Amino acid sequence: MAKTLAFALMGFVALASAAQAQDTPVSQCQAIAQNVPGVVFASATPADLIPIQVSAEDVKITYLGHSTFSIETPAGTVVATDFNGWYRPARLPDVVTMNKAHSTHYTLAPDPGIQYVLHGWSDVPGEKADHDVVVGDTYVRNVTTDIRSWDSGGMEHDGNSIFIFEVAGLCIGHLGHLHHELTDAHYAEIGRLDILMVPVDGGLTMGADSMSRIVKRLHSSLILPMHRPGQLDMFLAMFDEKFDVARAESDTITVSMRSLPKRPLIYIPRNF
Template identity: 60%
Template structure:
């Protein structure tokens, strides 16, 4: 009887220990399905994962994502699960519905605010407030996985002044099988490492302004290299025609007939398409 009681006690302790360990061990983070791994730069191969080993960031490719241009560099992205994201949120160009997540870049005051609406659950800075560090985001919000790739910027007034390391973030939103990228306030052409970190982008939001970020020729080279199925311009409407003129017949140019752009894996253009949103 005594031996049995001792064994039951030890068994109970082991069960308690295993339960405590299970509580301490965080669930595995989602893995990007869009990211390329730079194994032999400039040669880049896409990552391959076993679904039994990881939590997939994109749960379905059958549903559509709603995208709306709000103004300047602010787009809203609404996931099938109802997560609403506002890009380069500055508090001036406000979406009709309070977003769940906002992203920001501090190159100019029109791309961020230090006083976002308190009802916003996540305000993601594209820069780090800690000298020498860079912002790093890997966040699952509902059915959206959000990550970033940093890039350098000039001083916030857009001139040829001081360099700010990692002052801009290219935010990437993985949802419904889609890889959606927002270049933010991009000032320099991307490196091979950055292209590898970005990976595949099905939808690309690109600033056009003739030189406040980058000249049209330089920006168009990035667009051609990424070769996204759907390219959505933003930032400065006055530079739009100059930007469009840098593309040849390989890129189709169209103008949105509705304020809401509905995107899914099924309806992505087969030929790269620059779609000018209403209001741009």
């Protein structure tokens, strides 16, 4: 096993060095040995392979409504998740991400002043969305999943994206409109998530049992419920004393690597 891990690390270093040479971002959140089954790495990417400056400064996360959060970084970059144009940050965001399960998760007419509009789906048949974008101090990438077709009832491959935002040493993940449990390959591609934005709706995405298994597997320090609050109690009932639960006094959460809770905390935004 030790030899396997050593070879995996050597391969990762080589790939990361090549990526740097091509000015391609290198994730600090992904596991270094994605092909080793059953192994979970908390954080193992050498810092000198990360082209984005790592900082312990504060990141502000504001729940705006439904599945939209605003993420404001130490350098002032503003990101809005599952942006539909109805829930807007205090200032025009630099980056918006979207998913297409419902019109409440996207808009086809975003403000033209938004620098990056990242769709969680591809408009080209047979392809999937693939985003690797660096904006200021933030690296944005995605991991695609399938979605249910409301017309046929079948599954559309790669129609949804889990977006991951890497900033100030934090790995922040937004599950989007996730319709199925994740495979080991998904978890390896996602890597470590310190903060997780998870849809809680009792079945419009997935039932509480299935969604809770994903949350437990990712084992993020801070879990932020979103989407539809009606089934929140059912979701919370899936967790034991290993997870703390608290309701925030504000819709804005200020967090850094130093202030992450010691135990996983399900932190409910005030207006959710």
